[in-house]
Amino acid sequence: MWTLVFRGLATGSIYSLTAMGIVLVLSTTNVMNFAQGDMGMFLAFIAFALLMRHVSYPIAIVAVVAVGLLLGALLERGLMAKVRKTTSHLGMLIVTLALTMILEGLAGYFFGTTPLLFPPALQGDPLHVFGAILDRQDLLSLAVAGVVVFILFLVLYRTKIGIASRSLAEDEYAAKLLGIPVRSIYIFIWATSFGLAGLAGVMVAPKLSLEPGFMIVIQLKAFIAAVLGGMNSVVGAVVGGLLLGVMENLVAYYVPQIKDSFSLILVVIVLLFLPEGLFGRRAARRA
Amino acid sequence: MLNIEDLHVSYGPIEALHGISIEVETSEIVSVLGSNGAGKTTLLKTISGILNPTRGVITLDGVVIGGMEPSTVVRHGVVHVPEGRHIFPNLTVQDNLILGGYFGTAAQNSENLAFVLQTFPVLRERLRQRAGMLSGGEQQMLALGRGLMGNPRVLLLDEPSLGLAPIVTSEIFAIVRRLAKEHGFGVLLVEQNARKALDISDRGYVLVNGSIELSGASGELRENPEVQKLYLGGRNVDARL
Amino acid sequence: MKKYAPFLALALALLIPVALRQKPSLVYYLNLSMIYAISAQGLNLLMGIGGQISLGHAAFMAIGGYTSAVLVTVLHVPFGIALLAGVALSCLFGLVIGFPALRLQGFYLAIATLALGNVVTDIIKRLSITGGDYGLRNIPAPSLFGFTFASSLSQFYLILAGLLLTILVTRNFIRSKSGMALQAMRDSETGALAVGINASHYKLLAFVLASAFAGLAGVLYAHSVSYLNTGNFGLDLSINLLAITIIGGMGTVWGVVLGSLLWVFVRNLMGTSLEMLTGVLFGVILLLVVLFLPRGLSEIGYRISGRLRSNRQRG
Numbered sequence: 001m002w003t004l005v006f007r008g009l010a011t012g013s014i015y016s017l018t019a020m021g022i023v024l025v026l027s028t029t030n031v032m033n034f035a036q037g038d039m040g041m042f043l044a045f046i047a048f049a050l051l052m053r054h055v056s057y058p059i060a061i062v063a064v065v066a067v068g069l070l071l072g073a074l075l076e077r078g079l080m081a082k083v084r085k086t087t088s089h090l091g092m093l094i095v096t097l098a099l100t101m102i103l104e105g106l107a108g109y110f111f112g113t114t115p116l117l118f119p120p121a122l123q124g125d126p127l128h129v130f131g132a133i134l135d136r137q138d139l140l141s142l143a144v145a146g147v148v149v150f151i152l153f154l155v156l157y158r159t160k161i162g163i164a165s166r167s168l169a170e171d172e173y174a175a176k177l178l179g180i181p182v183r184s185i186y187i188f189i190w191a192t193s194f195g196l197a198g199l200a201g202v203m204v205a206p207k208l209s210l211e212p213g214f215m216i217v218i219q220l221k222a223f224i225a226a227v228l229g230g231m232n233s234v235v236g237a238v239v240g241g242l243l244l245g246v247m248e249n250l251v252a253y254y255v256p257q258i259k260d261s262f263s264l265i266l267v268v269i270v271l272l273f274l275p276e277g278l279f280g281r282r283a284a285r286r287a
Numbered sequence: 288m289l290n291i292e293d294l295h296v297s298y299g300p301i302e303a304l305h306g307i308s309i310e311v312e313t314s315e316i317v318s319v320l321g322s323n324g325a326g327k328t329t330l331l332k333t334i335s336g337i338l339n340p341t342r343g344v345i346t347l348d349g350v351v352i353g354g355m356e357p358s359t360v361v362r363h364g365v366v367h368v369p370e371g372r373h374i375f376p377n378l379t380v381q382d383n384l385i386l387g388g389y390f391g392t393a394a395q396n397s398e399n400l401a402f403v404l405q406t407f408p409v410l411r412e413r414l415r416q417r418a419g420m421l422s423g424g425e426q427q428m429l430a431l432g433r434g435l436m437g438n439p440r441v442l443l444l445d446e447p448s449l450g451l452a453p454i455v456t457s458e459i460f461a462i463v464r465r466l467a468k469e470h471g472f473g474v475l476l477v478e479q480n481a482r483k484a485l486d487i488s489d490r491g492y493v494l495v496n497g498s499i500e501l502s503g504a505s506g507e508l509r510e511n512p513e514v515q516k517l518y519l520g521g522r523n524v525d526a527r528l
Numbered sequence: 529m530k531k532y533a534p535f536l537a538l539a540l541a542l543l544i545p546v547a548l549r550q551k552p553s554l555v556y557y558l559n560l561s562m563i564y565a566i567s568a569q570g571l572n573l574l575m576g577i578g579g580q581i582s583l584g585h586a587a588f589m590a591i592g593g594y595t596s597a598v599l600v601t602v603l604h605v606p607f608g609i610a611l612l613a614g615v616a617l618s619c620l621f622g623l624v625i626g627f628p629a630l631r632l633q634g635f636y637l638a639i640a641t642l643a644l645g646n647v648v649t650d651i652i653k654r655l656s657i658t659g660g661d662y663g664l665r666n667i668p669a670p671s672l673f674g675f676t677f678a679s680s681l682s683q684f685y686l687i688l689a690g691l692l693l694t695i696l697v698t699r700n701f702i703r704s705k706s707g708m709a710l711q712a713m714r715d716s717e718t719g720a721l722a723v724g725i726n727a728s729h730y731k732l733l734a735f736v737l738a739s740a741f742a743g744l745a746g747v748l749y750a751h752s753v754s755y756l757n758t759g760n761f762g763l764d765l766s767i768n769l770l771a772i773t774i775i776g777g778m779g780t781v782w783g784v785v786l787g788s789l790l791w792v793f794v795r796n797l798m799g800t801s802l803e804m805l806t807g808v809l810f811g812v813i814l815l816l817v818v819l820f821l822p823r824g825l826s827e828i829g830y831r832i833s834g835r836l837r838s839n840r841q842r843g
Contacts, residue, residue, distance in 0.1 A: 032635040083819060090581060090634060091818050094774060097767050098814040105807030113804070160389060163382045167375045174373035177335055178386050179361025179437065212804075216763055220646065223639050260650045264643040271640050272628050 002132035004249045010138030011207075012245020013145035017200040018222035019229065019237035020152065021193035027169035027232040028189050031080065031092045035099035037219025039194050040201030041212065042103045043068050045111050047202045048118055048210055057121050064198040072194030075099075076187045107212040115209035121202075141203040148199060149238055152192070156234065161188055169232065221248075224267040229279050236279030288313050288473055289334075289365070289441045294343035294353075296326075296333050303329045304497045306343070311441055311473040316464060318476045318484035318505065320518050321494035327477040328370060330494070331443045334475070335367035336360040347441065362390050364440035370449060370477075372430040376419030380410055383418050383429055387436030396436065403432040406462060424455035431459070435466070441473040448480045456480070460487045481518035485509050493518070538692075545684045555680040557792050559752055562687045563745050565788035568772045569694045569781070570741030575770075576778030577707055578734040579714030580630065581638045584645025585742055586765035590758060591648060592618040592743030593750035594658050597667045600751075602657060607670045611747050618743025619736050621648070626735035630728060645766060649758040663757030670751040683752045690748055694741050695781045701737065702781075706730045771814045777824020786825055 018036055025033045043064045050060040083095050122136035156162035164180045165188065176182055201215060208214050222237075225244045229236020244263060252259035270277065289311040296304040304326045311317045321327050332338045334345055336357040345353030352360050366387075375383055384403060388396040404411040407428040413421060418429055427447055434442055444463070448456040464487045467474050478484035485491055485505045493501040493514060501511065508514050548554050567589055574580050596614035599605040605613070629640045652658050659665075670677045670686060677683045701707045710730045750756050768791065776787025790813075795806040821827050 026635075032638065034638075079815075087818055087822070091822075093581070093635065093638060094770070094818055095815060097770065098811040098818070101767065101771065101807045101811030101814065105804050105809075105811060108804035109802075109808070157382075160385065163378065163385055164389065166382075167378060167386050170375045170377055171373050173337075174369065174375065175386070176337065176357045177361075177367045177369055177373070178389055178433070179358040180386065180389050181358045213764070220642065224643070227636075227639065260654075261647045264647045264650075267643050268628070268640050271632055271636055275632075275636070 002130065003134075004253055005246055006132055006134055007138060008246030008249035009242055010135070010141050010245070011249065012225075012242035013141045014200050014204045014218060014241075015221045015225040015244055016238045016241030017145055017148065017196050017203070018218055019225040019241045020149075020234055021196040021200075022222055023226050023229070023232065023234055023237040024165075024189055024196075025193045026226075027234075028165055029080070029084075029186055030089055031096065032089070033096045033193070034093065034219065035096040035103060036193065036197050036222065037215035038100045038103040039068065039071070040197040040204075040218070041215035042107055042201075043194075043198035044118065044201035044205040044210060044215075045107050047198075048116060048205070049111070051119060061121075061199070061202055064202055065195045068194040068196075068198035069191040072191035073187045075194070076190040080190065081183065081186070104212040111210075111212075113211060115211045115214075118205035118210045120206035137203075137206055144199060144203055148196065152234070161185065165189055221263060224263050227267050227270055228277055230277030233277075233279040236277055240278065288348055289475070290344075290346045291334070291353075292344045292346075294330070294333065294345065295341045296329055296338055297341045302341070302497065304333070307494075307497075307499055309475070309492055309499075311475050313473055314468055314471045315490070316467055316474040316476060316488040318478055318481075318488035318491040319494055320478065320481045320484060320491060320508075320514070322517075323479075325494040326497040327494055328445055329497075331367055331369075331445050331475070331477055334360070334365060334443060337367075358390075361437055364438060365443065366434045366437040366439040366441070367443040368430050368434040368445065368447065370445035372426050374418045374421075374426050374429050374433070377417055379415050380418050380421070380429060381414040383433050384410075384436050387433035389437075391436070391438065395438065399436050399438065403435050406435070406466065407432050423450050424452070424459070427451060427455075427459055431463070439472050441475060442467075444474060444476045446477060446479060448478060448483060456483060463487065481514070541688060542685075545681045549681060552680045555684055557796055558789075559680055559683055559687050560749075561788040561792040562684075562691045562785075563749050563752070564769065564772060564792065565785045566687075566691050566694050566748070567742045567745035568769050568776070568784040568788060569691075569698055570738030570745075571769055571773045572778055572781070572784050573698055573701060573734050573741070574738040575773060576780075576783075577702060577714065578710045578731055580731060580734070581634070581770075582641040582735075582738070583638050583763065583766050583770070584625075584641035584643075584648070585738070585769050586761040586763075587645035587648035588618045588622065588739045588742030589746035589749065589765070590652055590756075590761035591621050591739075592746030593756050593761075594652055594664070594746075595743075596747040597664050597750040597756055598657055600668055601664065601666075607668075607751065608672050611670075611744075614747040615740050615743040618746065619740045622736040622739025623732070626732050626739070630731045630735060642763065642766075645763070649761055653758045658758075659756075661758075663755065663759075664750075665755050667750050667754045667756065669754070670748075677752075680752075687748050687752065690744055691785070694744070697737070697741075698781050701734075702779075706733050710734055768810070771810055775810075775813055775817050775825055777821075777826035779823070780826050783824045783826040790825075 018040065021036045022033055025031055046067060047060045047064045050063060051057065079095070080092070083092055120137040122140050124136055126136065127134045156166060164175065165185050167175045167180065168182065168185055172182065200218065204218060221244060222241065225240035226237050228244060229240030248259070248263055251262045291307060291309040294304055294307045295302060307330065309317070319327050319330065329338065333340055333353070336355050336359065340353050343353065344351060347363050347365060350363065352363050352365060384400060385396070388399055391399065409425055410429060410432055413425070418426065421429060447459060451459070460483060463474060476484055476488060485508055488505045490503065491505050491508045492499050493508070501508065501514065509519070544558065545555050567585065571582065571585050574582055592614035595617045596610040599610040599613055600607055625644050629637060629644065632640050653660055670683065677686050772787035772791050773784055775790065776785065777783030791810065794809060795803070798806050817824055
């Protein structure tokens, strides 16, 4: 039982990392980003290429997060800032779909479509703690997610740029009047979000197999986690992700017949009957 | 100090302001009266950089600020406290205030914060509460305090009395007047409540359909029969665009 | 002249396979394009007319295709009846799914349709009658009234008939009361509500029609490609159908035809070494269209024909 819960938390931590990125971007810039998972995929491929060239694991992770930050900033500067002026929210969603096509295509072209084995960061036998079996890579995912969540919250609640980001999510007009440099904040948000994508990709790749479509399922689960958490709350995204991971693992063990469809049906039910999720503050139904 | 000359502003093909000239001096409170749709908010939004003028010049101490980004305008010391207050309801009172001093140094901000909390003691008790929990009057004080955090040289106030009880309005207006006189910043006050606005302001302008019809010392305007008929007697001319 | 243009186009279309009879692979690609156009026409109704987004459209193709294929291969039902059953079941799912899903808007509808699409393919994968993970092979070619459409050439005419049918239905729908109401709603939901247009009723109608088109496309796909696998009806295809619709031009009946032709031919003519780059190319085209051509590539066609016409009038 505890083993199941622990594994659920570990998977959930990946959902949380991805969902945080989605929620950060959605709540501040109003873009529903369907490319969050695929950005993680792309960055995981880059990490893989670095590891194959005998770059050490920690450096590969740092490098990939840095590339993520850079790509996020470039995307906002080069594309989203322009798109925002010419199109609707749905148009921006479609732009992110176009991004998934581009990222998956590039990954397939450069790295091929044959599934690759991504080496885990931590090898060795699982640990036994109070009768639960803990996989080392899972422990690492959880620890990384924990640290990231802590840092992110520190930034969002204790620094000017973080508080300004949250204010932008609430009232863009007021933020502009206060002179908050909205464009820089957007860049900060997209960069952070793609940095998170890189971490999620590298943490989960060893558990799945590395191929261009491998993050789609994570993307979907992260959406579900975000919906559970109310879609505009970063806290909600974290809790939603962990909750979903645990629930899924328990369901897969006790009711294996519905394990694939469980979360999908769950999200539809939540959307219909609890549209504000567990942590949402405003109406979730935004066009 | 703040000089607006021959300001024209358009929404697409429709011109909303047709050549407006207004001045605000140090320590001076200037009110702009007008009915709904006369162009008062458009005027403030243009000064603060949300809208761009199609023609005309806005300067602060001779430096052109018209057509600049809002963040540049704020850095020059022109702070806009918008209609409807627009506080951030899910942020704490403290975070709201911190954002008002986005460009300030840490030292400046802590000094300003102390000053704001001294001016509005009620905010001190609620620093850690979500701003959305405050009453209407407290929210207006927060909006004002947030504006003061930006070290304003000119404060643009849009309908601060909106939705407030008369006694709260009087209290807030008294504070604004005292601060302007003591700290030497100018106030450009846009108000529908013409009586109260003329009571605290030094001078006033009457805006009708995007043009200035009348201007003068507040006392003169109060005595003007036309102003009395249109803005003080309760009969409202709805000059929507 | 303008009046006869569609007939002229049709006559030309009818001659295409004859002209290409030495190149059956090209005809096969044309067939595929038309099948995707049929399916995308459904999205066109939903998005272009109704302003709703769906990321589960491919699942309805799967429902239609699998229904018909199972009926024909396992139960030996005649193709004609299997075709109707496939479309009907797809409609039914559209109704069942659309009813709750359309209460959601924008982003949330996108997530819900994405999730529901996955549920559908998951279920198909779990059934044994559908061949599970292995899918269905050797699905017989379509046959109607004793005639079997065995070659790509003959299938061309069957699929063309299907495409023309969906175009006619779409065109009539756009001009019908429901279509008008939906377009009014797309532009301003509150405004439409104010004049008494019942939003959910028309949205549901559009959703069911869209499902029917996808179902029809699925049936035609199953019997002309003769092989089905749930992996082919995932999010990938749904996104590609969306791209086809947007790139071609939403709100016009011919845009999706243009978009599908472009997609199928670019994808298959790029050669295997560059196949992955079609996704990149299409993604970039989609971006450019969203940025610069909100009414899609067919907009260019309209502009050119508009210029020709005005030139002629001037001259």
